[in-house]
Amino acid sequence: MKLTIFLFITTTFFLNGLAQATADKKLTELAEVVVTGQLEPQSISKSVFNVRLITSSDIQNLAANNLADVLNQYLNISVRPSGNDGRSTVSLFGLDAQYFKILVDNVPLVSETGLGNNTDLSQINLDDVAQIEIIEGSMGVTHGANAVSGVLNIITKKSSKTKWSIVSTIQEESVGSEFALFDKGRHIQSLRVSHSIDKNWFVSLGANRNDFQGYLDLRKGKNYAENDSFRGYQWLPKVQLNTTALVSFHKNDFRMFYKFEFLDENVDFYNSTIQSGYNSILGSYRYALDKRYLTNRYFHNLNVTGKIASGLNYNVSISHQKQQRNIEDFRYYLATQNETNNAIEKDQAMEVLYSTGTISNFFPNSIANLQLGYEFSNNLGFSLVQEENNIEVPISKRLKNYDAFAVSEIKATERFSFRPGFRYSMQSQFDNQYATSLGLRYLFDRGIEVRGSVGNSFRTPAFEELYSKQIFDGHHFTGNENLIPETSSSYEMSFKKTTVTPSGSEISTTVTTSFLDVKDRIDMALVRFNLETGNPEYEYININKYQMWNISSMNQFRKENWAFNMGASLIGVSQQIDNQVFVSDDSFLYSFNLNANISYGIPKWKTFLAAYYKYNGRTQRFVAGSSQYVLSELDASNWLDATIRKEFFVSKINATIGVRNLFDITNSNQTTANESGGHASPTQIMLAYGRSYFVKLTYNLNF
Template identity: 60%
Template sequence: MKKIIYILFLIIPHFLVHSQNQLKDSVKAKEISEIIVTAQFEPQSLKKSIYNIRVITQMDIQNLAANNLSDVLNQYLNITATPSSSSGRSTVSLFGLDAQYFKILVDNVPLTNEAGLGNNTDLSQINLNDIEKIEIVEGSMGVTHGANAVSGILNIITKKSSTTKWNINMITQLETIGSEFSLFKEGRYIQSLKIGHNLNSNWYFNIGINRTDFQGFLNDKNGKNHIENDQSRGYSWLPKEQWNGTGLLTYKKNNFRVFYKLEFLDETVDHYNTTVQSGYNDELGTYRYANDKRYFTQRFFHHANATGKLFQKLNFNLSISHQEQERKIEDFRYYLFTRKESNINKTKDQSMKVFYSTGTISNFFISSSFDIQLGYETVHNTGFALTQEANSTYVPIEKVLENYDVFASSEIKLNTSLSIRPGFRYSFQSKFDDQQATSLGIKYTIEDEGLEWRASIGNSFRTPTFEELYSKMIFDGHFFVGNENLIPEKSTSYEVNFKKNTLIQKKINLTNTLATSFLQVKDRIDMALIRFNEDTGNPEYQYVNINKYQMWNFSSTHQVKNENWTFSLGAALIGISQTIKTESIQPNDKFLYSLNINSSISYTVSPWKTTFAAYYKYNGKTQQFIVGSSDYEISTIDESHWIDASVRKLFFKNKIETTFGVRNIANLTNVNQTRSNTNTAHVSASQIMLAYGRSYFLKLAYNLNF
């Protein structure tokens, strides 16, 4: 009942406002012009887009004092950023589908990692200091963005120009890790420097460097140098140091622009074994040691892009990118009495090398009511992994996956109110059968009433990952292997979205939206029991196309905004059905529902040059069916609350910016996860570590523009 009240509370204002507008003929709808580029023929205002696009502004990033993408996405409906304390990674899921189905791009180019291209991206490795804004499109985007854009895409738009001749930006940020902080020993430390320069009216360049030093979260552990074998050595959240470097060179003249962008990532994650061992030799006498390891990750991202006109008419956009990400593992013995390392062995564990190119051409016709866009995409992906086979034998595997895609879409304006956009993509695959994707988008607007209605249908596909195809983990009764015979998953999504924009007394802009969507994935890949070994009796597991996934989403968002303040409130009810086929257990396709609520408020006191901001996210209880030993079991993750707040102030003619805030005010750490059998009273419980508690941060930025 409480959930129903929440939903009614969010939806009713939409209809109250609409009724109020009918009584006030003088109130007109208006939307602030927001230029977007994702999935568009050319940059255009947000309200003209046939797709429903969410924009995360630079102001939101600044108010959150966010250093990586995970800090930002915590606050948005339908999106869940999931950190891992054991690996240091943080990944994203949308509509309950994990990071394999959600594509992350930088300036329309998918970002690679050692496990995928655009997917399985570690959010903590994406630095935000060079970002202009973020655009998110939900639903199947297979036509415009190819494989693996099943649940949606996120496009990071970086800064490529400056309004001043020189711009120099320096940032330092200190943050506690929960209650843990000691200068240069505990906490998180961030330093950044960026320099940009307009060489003349055509040429611009910038370079930047960012360092993030996360000292780890001890919690109930005792750190690196703890000598007792009581399983309390090490950290609950692994220490990590990152260096991010960027460089940009841009040339622009008339309608032609070309840029080259380089990004570099260097990351070190320290893993300290909880087990302390003892030994003796003549040189050291009695000694204690632990077998520790480090993870080294490096990424190079090269991107060259050109946009302009051909034959003074046709619009073209061409991108070429080469990317490489590699992870190495360094194993070593750490002597606790002498605090020295020995037996150091470094091995390449995973890597991905990608050549990527995409291009589009449009504006074939003089008519403003009809246009066609033609495009291509090529991917040459070389993946490497070190697999563990029987008898602790490690075998390197290197494979090449390629695809060559062509796609076409058109925008047809039937009249001033109604537009449609059909699209089609054909993908030539080197490993799998050729794939297709189709889409149809419809937009209907009534300008005088401020009404926008959008509907879309699209299908996409997800190709199996390198891990699902080729991984092997065979040791001590464990048998988990990939499957080279996997086929791509197929998805279909439907979405309907209503938006109402209202201008009240020419000062207050009110936006109300109501949306529903349905997503279905067939031939979903999962790890499944395939047999029991006749010789050992041990179970053997393999990735197979076994599941069917369905999702319903109902959401409503409301925003009130004027010159100095903004308030937003939203809710989403998500229902998920997963059908897992096994020989011994009857499939269960029941929908299980969860509720998300978010809200934010910001207020700027202009005379003080100060902005107060607060963000709230409620993640309701989530459930899913999982296969047990004899029947389905329900896995339940309890609800959680996330609250951030900050105060940002400008000094000395806006040259110095300070931000003080609190992250995770609700002090979220662990949430309960229970498993209960559907036919028995048996219940088991565990805990998931989602965060390290309430943290305080202070950010100082110096901006010199001249």
């Protein structure tokens, strides 16, 4: 780790020194255009916020099929996979997916447990993505509830340079060392057809099938008949079908598009416990009680932008979404390999009617701009909860909010601009909430940009925290309808220097520091002892506190066909966890993370080489023991992906070969101190399924 930090510091000073030596040269404006959190689309250099981009080239170089494939390489973000239910969620700055909002074309994406939060990254397909924009920190003014640690906005493609475009892809990938054409590995097929009907109309249709055959590791698969806990899979098999449709129209200042998406996902769970039975027909037989998780998602989004007669700009989106997960239970006979007693039950669901809109350009000058907006959300949630005596009861509740917000961007001088904002949210379940923000940007000489921001935001309790119940065999864990929203404050300051040298090299260095303070954090805690049963009863309550500070640096170097990026961050987290029995230590615990990527293009050969590296430093947190909170440590890990991409036949065929997880990471040791101060034996935390190889072939037909 010391060597890693030394290399990072050395590189940072080298790039800064090189930039300073040529600071008197004329800068070129970055070409990237961003829309997330902006009053109107603009270049990234003009944004008051620090917007980080994941480009379509990054997605291509990583051969990424879903969002989890990409975010594995992002600084400060951790992807949390689960082999038990096949889901992968995101954690930013140590805060889980309830604090981070995921949007598609500025509309939050539904999951079965929320809107924009707790999203399964493996369910988000990237076939029609133009770029991904990430803003870290509080974004409550522009994006409402639960945008506490940041937002991620997926911008999809809505036009084509040619009249017809047909893109067909086949990708074969091993899962660790496991691969076979049909029953092992990962098999992906996709097709996207787009057509520019005329200069105004554009349509696109796409389909993607992702067949993940699971990861066995030491397990023996679904037909293994011995009762020794080796049956099943370490990572569950899943099959996803994702289809999309888009219609867009533009004429002069008016633009409209409608996007539809359908997701169908089947995840298979094979029980490791083998049971025995006997009847007169089969005689002695063995079976297992297995299940499937069946998920469907419907996504509709209509967006209209344009100008009205007075010159005002408007932007309105209306979206209807639904995601539902059913569980199919069945008995699987190992000798005959057939199923009986299949029963499908609705487990979780969320249906949403959502709309957001803005009006801007109130002042016909370049000094000030004002944006007024609204957001409306009507969420109907469903969950199957477990009452006493193992009785399952369906719970269906509707949550609504009506928000209004205002953002102004004022260019006080040619160098200095600031951006105040305010949102007021009327809630059906909770007290009304508000969010505020103030962003500042100052441009110095020699390509130096300084940005600062302060903001207040809030997180509303999730459906599970409000209404969940698990009551069985002396266990009593329940939601709490009286929960109040968490509130948070965030502060950020950044310094960026960009230089273009006489030789055409572009060098930029950004240093950012931030602080986040979350109050009334929701957690499960002991609330009472039942005098009749003598059992403790636990409930979600507003009790904990969370603080985080972060300092990070991003360095970029581009010259001709070379691109090199390197970043590092040091994060400190302080949590006060109170379960009503004992309280944790609130000392700051630190982790160091680093990422880097390098790419090189050989135009003569139409070949592109890329490598992506990420170092996840040791992380610490306090976990509950029998009488106190004790320190738990997760070991550091290194992740490296490498690809070679080549174009053939005038770019009609694009071939990519590569390797993921070159260092063959599978599990990481988690060591927890015991109550006497020593350390217990380490446990294994699943991070990945080892080194995997892939081949991807894409056929492009444009005419």
